[in-house]
Amino acid sequence: MKIAATLIAAVCMLAGAAYGAGSPSHSKRVVLVTHDSFAISKPVRAAFARQTGLELRLLQTGDAGAALNRALLTAGKPEGDVFFGVDNNLLTRALAGNMLVPYRPAALSAVDRRYDLDATHRLIPVDHGEVCLNYDKAWFTEHALAPPRSLDDLGRSAYRGLLVVENPATSTPGLAFMLATIAHYGENGWRAYWRKLRANKLLVTDGWEEAYEQRFSGAAGSKGNRPIVVSYASSPPAEVFFSGKKLAQAPTGVVLSSCFRQIEFAGVLRGASNPDGARKLIDFLLSPRFQADVPLSMFVFPVRRGVPLPAVFTQFAPAVPHPLELPARTIGANRDRWIREWTSTVLR
Amino acid sequence: MDKHGPAVSRLVLLKHKASRRTDWAVVIATAVPAAFLGLFFFYPLGSILERGLTQDGGLDFPSDVFFSHETAQIVWFTVWQAVVSTVLTLLAGMPLAWATARVRFRGRGLTRALVVVPFVLPTVVVATAFLTLLPTGLQRGVVPILLAHVFFNIAIVVRVVGGYWSRLDPRLWDAAATLGASPARRFRELTLPALRPALSAAAALTFLFCFTSFGVVVILGGPTRLTLEAAIYDEAARAFDLRAAAALALIQLAAVAAIVTVSSRLEARAGLVAPLTSEQAAAHSPSHRERVALVASLFGGALLLGAPLAALAWRSIETPDGIGLTFYRALGRETPALLVPPWHAILNSLGYAAAATLIALTIGGLAASVIARRSAGWLDTAVMLPLGASAVMLGYGFVIGFDTAPLDFRGSFWIVPVVQSLVAAPFVVRLLAPALRAVDPRLREAAAVLGAPPARVRREIDLPLALRPLGVAAGLAFAIALGEFGATVFLARSDHPTLPVAIFRFLGRPGAENQGVAAALCVMLMAVTTAAVLATERLAARHGAL
Numbered sequence: 001m002k003i004a005a006t007l008i009a010a011v012c013m014l015a016g017a018a019y020g021a022g023s024p025s026h027s028k029r030v031v032l033v034t035h036d037s038f039a040i041s042k043p044v045r046a047a048f049a050r051q052t053g054l055e056l057r058l059l060q061t062g063d064a065g066a067a068l069n070r071a072l073l074t075a076g077k078p079e080g081d082v083f084f085g086v087d088n089n090l091l092t093r094a095l096a097g098n099m100l101v102p103y104r105p106a107a108l109s110a111v112d113r114r115y116d117l118d119a120t121h122r123l124i125p126v127d128h129g130e131v132c133l134n135y136d137k138a139w140f141t142e143h144a145l146a147p148p149r150s151l152d153d154l155g156r157s158a159y160r161g162l163l164v165v166e167n168p169a170t171s172t173p174g175l176a177f178m179l180a181t182i183a184h185y186g187e188n189g190w191r192a193y194w195r196k197l198r199a200n201k202l203l204v205t206d207g208w209e210e211a212y213e214q215r216f217s218g219a220a221g222s223k224g225n226r227p228i229v230v231s232y233a234s235s236p237p238a239e240v241f242f243s244g245k246k247l248a249q250a251p252t253g254v255v256l257s258s259c260f261r262q263i264e265f266a267g268v269l270r271g272a273s274n275p276d277g278a279r280k281l282i283d284f285l286l287s288p289r290f291q292a293d294v295p296l297s298m299f300v301f302p303v304r305r306g307v308p309l310p311a312v313f314t315q316f317a318p319a320v321p322h323p324l325e326l327p328a329r330t331i332g333a334n335r336d337r338w339i340r341e342w343t344s345t346v347l348r
Numbered sequence: 349m350d351k352h353g354p355a356v357s358r359l360v361l362l363k364h365k366a367s368r369r370t371d372w373a374v375v376i377a378t379a380v381p382a383a384f385l386g387l388f389f390f391y392p393l394g395s396i397l398e399r400g401l402t403q404d405g406g407l408d409f410p411s412d413v414f415f416s417h418e419t420a421q422i423v424w425f426t427v428w429q430a431v432v433s434t435v436l437t438l439l440a441g442m443p444l445a446w447a448t449a450r451v452r453f454r455g456r457g458l459t460r461a462l463v464v465v466p467f468v469l470p471t472v473v474v475a476t477a478f479l480t481l482l483p484t485g486l487q488r489g490v491v492p493i494l495l496a497h498v499f500f501n502i503a504i505v506v507r508v509v510g511g512y513w514s515r516l517d518p519r520l521w522d523a524a525a526t527l528g529a530s531p532a533r534r535f536r537e538l539t540l541p542a543l544r545p546a547l548s549a550a551a552a553l554t555f556l557f558c559f560t561s562f563g564v565v566v567i568l569g570g571p572t573r574l575t576l577e578a579a580i581y582d583e584a585a586r587a588f589d590l591r592a593a594a595a596l597a598l599i600q601l602a603a604v605a606a607i608v609t610v611s612s613r614l615e616a617r618a619g620l621v622a623p624l625t626s627e628q629a630a631a632h633s634p635s636h637r638e639r640v641a642l643v644a645s646l647f648g649g650a651l652l653l654g655a656p657l658a659a660l661a662w663r664s665i666e667t668p669d670g671i672g673l674t675f676y677r678a679l680g681r682e683t684p685a686l687l688v689p690p691w692h693a694i695l696n697s698l699g700y701a702a703a704a705t706l707i708a709l710t711i712g713g714l715a716a717s718v719i720a721r722r723s724a725g726w727l728d729t730a731v732m733l734p735l736g737a738s739a740v741m742l743g744y745g746f747v748i749g750f751d752t753a754p755l756d757f758r759g760s761f762w763i764v765p766v767v768q769s770l771v772a773a774p775f776v777v778r779l780l781a782p783a784l785r786a787v788d789p790r791l792r793e794a795a796a797v798l799g800a801p802p803a804r805v806r807r808e809i810d811l812p813l814a815l816r817p818l819g820v821a822a823g824l825a826f827a828i829a830l831g832e833f834g835a836t837v838f839l840a841r842s843d844h845p846t847l848p849v850a851i852f853r854f855l856g857r858p859g860a861e862n863q864g865v866a867a868a869l870c871v872m873l874m875a876v877t878t879a880a881v882l883a884t885e886r887l888a889a890r891h892g893a894l
Binding site: 036037039040041042045057058059060061062063065066069070072073074077079093167169170204205206208209210212213214219220221223225235238239241242243244245296297298299336347348 | 399472476479480484566567570571572582584585586587588590663666667668669674682684685687740744747748751752758759837838841842843852853855856857858859860861862863864
């Protein structure tokens, strides 16, 4: 018994020591509060430490919505220095919550103007991506059916029972896709469209993970039986990249006319314990080094002009020339009502 | 029925005399868990409820949420699915509890440990495994939810009921058989009453887990079926309507408090105090008929529990280039999905779980010693409440409650094991309290009459008798801490992921490789759990008095 107690105590102390190790003082580290999908490759993280002398620490606090809500809850007494992961669909909520302070990085001039949506410079654009319908190429070949070309196609009887979408109340791609239908069909037509989708037996899941990895037939290793899913324009290159093989063609395709633009922003948290480090981190997020890393770490596109894309992107990610868009202000003013209307149209 | 009538009344007299002196040990045993729960449960939860329910300094009573039709629907679904799940889990768990408690067979210890494995797996993973196993028509709805709840919680029944069963003296049953009682009558009139404390404890724990079920319901139920826990999460973390979230959380807490109060009454009113014996004496080699029953229950258990586990294990070796260990080799490599090589998660999990077990045994052990010997219903309810509290609300409570010095420890190591121990301590209490109550009061009484002070009675009678259930409790507490996800993912630092957190991060990324690494990490979690439960049980069996 004594041996056991000693052992347990030793394990605890070791764990505590390992945890404490590498805990520099507040001015030596900068804490990035972000969502679960944030990713950064090791060399880039090391480059930040080399350039600034600061240790980058991450705090991932849930999906994009949950992470933002937690940051709003701690506004003024934040858990870190910088927040990353507000998208254009939640932009107004973040700004209204008074959780950020303005900072205009010099590198903003290298960013395409259309991504810069906050004139107060509390939210700085970092990456963008397009939420699009993806389809399973092999399934459509096998069933001798043409893949869908437009949103309208999904309401046709030939595509009955083929679509899986995420719930816009619980998932950011789900929200983006709902907004795409509103942008396309307008305030007066979008609900009728969803009624058609419902009659055409669409499947709704809580999150992207279940929709794409479990229900969609085109994901590697999936046992799903639905060949159309709401995902990203960058999902085909991700399938190729993670397949572990050299593929000549992506196994999945994108319905270009269904795409809705998502832009992700970062900002300095009000009350940050290391505001100076926070500004350096924002600078770094816009640096060529980090911008070149986002395609393969997070499968999104850089906002900085002239950043080279990796081959798997240039080869397999389709360019989306004219994504559907809605002004952030319109989204902010109507989002909650739209979600309620969607719920009563599709789920009740 | 009450064969101990005179003894108990004498004990009451003795207690009465003893209580004139202040028993400092009791004061401490009450104060420590009370203070711990006050600081780490009631204070943070109160902070977030207060934030949700006050508007411009005044109370904003959410009567619209309380009395809405939608809330009523959610409450109704939450209650009935939990009741049905609990009944099914008890029915499914009893044969295995009997087999592992009463029958001697090779691999008994391993069976006990393996039963705990499903309990620690992340709900996302298990729900996914169910999706791949069930036919398309059954993938969504109440049936898969109920099945998954049985799969998860069967461990509770087998360990809590089985642990108790394994120490009941079989001579009582032998005597009844000699006197001509049929097996059915022995079960009805001896087994069930004797097991009642353990059965009600197991039922309460299972019910609480099903009542607050989240991942299983969200994935297997689809977006139209909500439990209170899932509704709270939607309001708090997605719609950011703290007021509605707080209102629903209050309903959930009230329901849980009521359930806990009723069940601990049931547990304390044991139907039949059967004499205890050692585990070796309680088990016997199976007769021919029992052998059939044994094989049937083991086979049934293997089918129900084994199939989803096997599906997971298969996924971890099924690589794009055939069967291989590619995904296991990837455990040593850092990728952008996780900030550290995945195998670090094993060490982190072990460290957190060891610390959480220590805390849970201390808090739960002290609380159980008080609860078992006097009516301390409020303490019992207080210990149990964290099981029924919404993980997201508690998490938010920690985040806003501990944001100012001297309480600013949002980023510290201890915050994770503290939260995990809140979920594990109720198990320690539910395992220890019935065991301590079952200690023959005449033993304590005799010791007291012979002049032993209360401290010595506890040290030399209660503690040795409690060691065996303490071992079971330690194993379960460790497993719970290993598997805790809801609050851990909320509070653990990103560079210190636990196994479930790491699994979750890989699952959230596309591609065969990420999904395969997640499956490999699941297999690691299963292995660590089995080893931990085996080890704690061995230790306790070696040192326990019974």
